[in-house]
Amino acid sequence: MPSLQNAVTVITGASSGIGKASALAFARAGARLVLAARRAEPLEETARECRQLGAEAIAVVTDVTDEVAVQALAQAAIEAHGRIDVWFNNVGTGVVGPYWEALLDLQKRVVETNLMGTLHGAHAVLPHFLRERRGVLVNMVSMGGWSPTPFAATYAASKYGIRGFSASLRQELTGYPDIHVCGVFPALVDTPGLAHGANFSGRAIDPPGPFLTPEHVAEVVVGLVRRPRAEVAVGLPATAARIAYGIAPVLTERGVGAAMRAALRRARPDTRSEGAVARTVPTGTGTRSGKPVWHVRGPSLGGVALGGLGLLVGAELLAGVLTRRG
Template structure:
């Protein structure tokens, strides 16, 4: 699919962060949107913004841990728009901190949202795709599907499982040439998800120097919907983590453990919170988490591009200097 005009796009986790940015990105391309999240009021706000961009939108409050609710989401999309062209499993959450320090139900909810939520979405979308003979399933996984994240054990388990699930589905459907199963692996993204997840560590989470904007992931969703690819990374840290863990899993695991322990040793205290795992937070609906604004840094995509230009200019300068010296001899 190269043209998204009038394409029917179902998007979970649409109320804030990457989902909100993605809804607006597809709206600007003329897609018809089916937006899902737990909070109707938050969905209505996003829907209004998308309608101002000219899109047709319906909202379907959905808890992705409930397979019946996810099936109702698919039914609503077919009832109102007649088909589903793109289904995006974007809802996600996590628990940060020592595994044994969080209530077990928070770990179970993490797996239920991230892994089972994606499985429920696929279970609802694939029969529609098979009936109509086409469709693209996009699942937002994160670099946590490629390399283990210490102090986020349940999150890592869910994301490793989600990557394996989508890879298996892709091969099941390989003979259906117009049905695509795609996975997106963002690096660290500046979203409200850092506040919506649970944090039982007692330490403030530091997103690090390379933080991508939600819009960077949203534009990747758009690109994958137009030009389906099996697995797509957003940001070079995600691709680097994939390569490192594939080539040297042991050293990569140990280095990540050392880095996270040192970061926690230096981190400032923070209150322990269970975030929005059990109940949605009644907070401001935002696309950005505000981390870049607080620290005065641009999106890592812009920062990386600037570093690339600087490195390229430096290389040209060195080459020119060497050429001048060679001629002077």
């Protein structure tokens, strides 16, 4: 799909963060947009901004955990434009803290939102792709789909699940060379997402960064639709995590675990919060939250190798410290 002019594009989670940035990026490329999220007013604001850029855009309030609502979203796109060319499963949330500390209902909600939301989207759009024998399905994963995410175990479970689902689905669609299933694996991104997640750690979740910009991730998604690939890392840390866990999983697990424990120990105390996991909140309607960002133009092979090696060495050193202290 070298040109996105008039490409009918459905984006979930479009009221803020990467979803909003992606909507604006696709609007600039000339796509016709069908935007979805739980919050009506921020969603309509995104649609309005897309229309100001000259794109057609409609807003459909949708909770992706509701399969009927997601089917209705697909039907709204068909009724408005007669087809669907691109579907971006972008919604994501998480619970931070020891797994056993958070309410199980919230942990279930993470799986329902991240994993089941992705399954609902795929189930809604694939019949239309199969009828036309073409289409691009983009699933938002994260570098947490390649390596462990201690103190966000359910988030990691959902992201591992999305990666496995995407890989399996690609094989089921081998008879349809023009239907593509793509996974996006970004490193930390400056969005309202951290504030929207639940926090049961008792500590403020405020990673020092630097972060990717949601606009950069959005441009990667647009490029991926133009030239589909199975999996794409966004940011050197994501590529490094993939390499490190593939080569030395035990060392990487220990290193990431030690780093997370140290970060939580250093963080200031904070109250526990359910965030926006179970219900919407009015805050966080922009693309960014204001954290320090870096602009990535794509890592070189040497940079990838050095990043992976650095992560491995760091993991090994941390593992050695833990062993000596044990």
